[in-house]
Amino acid sequence: MGSAMNPPSMSEAKPAPSRRRGRIQLLLIVLGVVGPMLLATGMYKLQFWVPEGRSYHGELIGNGQTRADLGVQADEQRWQILVTAPKDCAVDCQQLVYLARQIQISLGREAGRASHALAAAQPLSADYAAKLDREYPQLQRYPLDAGVFARTTGDKAVPQLWIVDPHGNLVLRYEPNVKGKDLLNDLRHLLKLSNIG
Structure with missing residues (x-):
């Protein structure tokens, strides 16, 4: 009866949104580090977005x-x-x-x-x-x-x-x-x- 009448404390109500925000931040950090490497590898292997211009003449x-x-x-x-x-x-x-x-x-x-x-x-x-x-x-x-x-x-x-x-x-x-x-x-x-x- 006591548990049904006592509302959850503030610290017990917030873990789900806080944990979700932490996971999103971790995912963004990983994408920020790994993403450019994957993009550069793809550009090299598949030859897309490779600049046509060059700065040398020979x-x-x-x-x-x-x-x-x-x-x-x-x-x-x-x-x-x-x-x-x-x-x-x-x-x-x-x-x-x-x-x-x-x-x-x-x-x-x-x-x-x-x-x-x-x-x-x-x-x-x-x-x-x-x-x-x-x-x-x-x-x-x-x-x-x-x-x-x-x-x-x-x-x-x-x-x-x-x-x-x-x-x-x-x-x-x-x-x-x-x-x-x-x-x-x-x-x-x-x-x-x-x-x-």
């Missing part, structure tokens, strides 16, 4: 390939603007070598963080080699293993320009018709983001 090399995979053996600890010539270094190749030097000079205060180089599969003509000795004293020159280069690039016989990071990883690739301004902007952006080299 072809991004993100597969772990290194300078050695191009057939170039070098030990450069700075960023490198590397020109590869799988055949003779003719007009397109020579223009890329000139562009590589100009880009390095255009870096201004940051020029010491980068170098420019030529890797050629065939010996340079005597006239061009003399010109490089005279006008490009800082140009690094390496032999290019044409067989390794062909396996890596799919036998692209045209000269190409590469940006290589200080660890020797290939970062960006450019065709002979690359615009100097685009290349310079890409390299400046990489140097700004990087704390190596």
